[in-house]
Amino acid sequence: MPDNRGVAYIAPGKVEVRSMDFPTFELQDGPGVHPANVGRKLPHAAIVKCVTTNICGSDQHMVRGRTTAPAGLILGHEITGEVVAVGPGVEFIEVGDLCSVPFNIACGRCRRCKTGDTGVCLSVNPDRPGSAYGYVDMGGWVGGQAEYAVVPYADWNLLKFPDKEQALEKILDLTMLSDIFPTGYHGAVTAGVTSGSTVYVAGAGPVGLAAAHSAQLLGAAVVIVGDLIPERLAQARSFGCETIDVSAGDPKDQIEQILGVPEVDAAIDAVGFEARGHGGDAGHEAPATVLNSIMDVTRAGGKLGIPGLYVTGDPGAVDDAAKEGSLSIRIGLGWAKSHSFTTGQCPVMRYHHGLMQMILNDKAQIARAVNATVIGLDDAPRGYGDFDQGAARKYVIDPHGMVRS
Structure with a gap:
């Protein structure tokens, strides 16, 4: 043996x-x-x-x-x-x-x-x-x-x-x-990406990059990738993505600079529960930041793909609620914009x-x-x-x- x-x-x-x-x-x-x-x-x-x-x-x-x-x-x-x-x-x-x-x-x-x-x-x-x-x-x-x-x-x-x-x-x-390829693809599919879509992918780690490439394969007109790490953003640009540095400010403002409007057709959370804040809060962990951000930047009637991992037990979380997966999500915003959400394992x-x-x-x-x-x-x-x-x-x-x- x-x-x-x-x-x-x-x-x-x-x-x-x-x-x-x-x-x-x-x-x-x-x-x-x-x-x-x-x-x-x-x-x-x-x-x-x-x-x-x-x-x-x-x-x-x-x-x-x-x-x-x-x-x-x-x-x-x-x-x-x-x-x-x-x-x-x-x-x-x-x-x-x-x-x-x-x-x-x-x-x-x-x-x-x-x-x-x-x-x-x-x-x-x-x-x-x-x-x-x-x-x-x-x-x-x-x-x-x-x-x-x-x-x-x-x-x-x-x-x-x-x-x-x-x-x-x-x-x-x-x-x-x-x-990661099926997971990224699943994120793009469940976000409703199709021919001509404008897409925002939060996170330029491997799953985020796979989601961005998948969005391109599905016919997206523009794929924008946001992250805090310059090297990861450079990797996203290497295959044709637009990028935003979320430490520099609100993704919505930077998306408007690229598209002319502050919203996209589809958004993908490829970060998960260890998310960091944006702009001046970029150095601090804020686990609901990405979920709230993608609701903010996605048009009314749009879809959100959430392949990023969320857990029911996180001993290192920032507060007691987050330790059991309870986050301060702006569900009212998502409801008001008639968003569809897809979560879970691909x-x-x-x-x-x-x-x-x-x-x-x-x-x-x-x-x-x-x-x-x-x-x-x-x-x-x-x-x-x-x-x-x-x-x-x-x-x-x-x-x-x-x-x-």
Whole structure:
């Protein structure tokens, strides 16, 4: 049996690469594993050799100590892998297949899965609808920032690439299919982006950049990206976006300078609960700022896509209400403007096949848009540190040296 190593959350601000058990067809006890899931049999699973596994901003929330994640939790929900073993219940996935792994784990059998709402599967997390690898309160499925990982319900979850060699050539684009490309696309779709739309994307991290690129693919006339970090704004400009520095003042005023009017057709929150204030309050955390801002800048009858993460437990929040996810949102403003809101995990399987086809046929360049940067597994702690400092990069971990070779 091969060895296995993975990236573990240790304490706020600290991760390290640790030896860990090789995955089996039974969910074992460990940090964060829900007791009701311990011993769960997985005859429907596949074990994958992780070809690429990415660092996500959602991981960073845990590493900053902004969730109730336990020490020792193996991180990572953005996995692309080569199948090395399959359980007796797997019919269509075979050893040797190269596949994208949707970050949200879904059974394919429950009521929600059967209607395409795979982000809120009812069967894989005993605590609540929805699950993910290596994430707090998501059922305790072991994370994939590792050399090997197990994927339950493999026939349902895995997206097999049709040509393995072609896929390896485009792996830096295809690795984004596990999360941020579908998530950004979902944000744009649910915001109603279409041909000729004017769009505001709050946040120029990887999900925000993916949302901006997705808005372009959907035919937006103008995509404006707002952030506090100059390097991230420069990355947004590198593929044709307009940008605003929200530390310089109200986004509404800056949008008017670009468009001639102080509003857009569609807005996307790609920041989430660790939002900072705008203008003179830019240095202070204000978790409702982005939600209130996108209501302010979106026209009457417009839609708001909210792929940014909001949580029900935040021990580091600025006040007691925010510690349990209660924010001072101007819902009256959204109501008065007849806004539509879409929140929650992206149902990756709704989009990933079509986005794969766009990548394979050179219609999408998502790796360039998010500045994909390859690092080794042992470099993961440095990657987390650089990302936390605002690096304008999407770190792609290459555990076996398959990308660089």
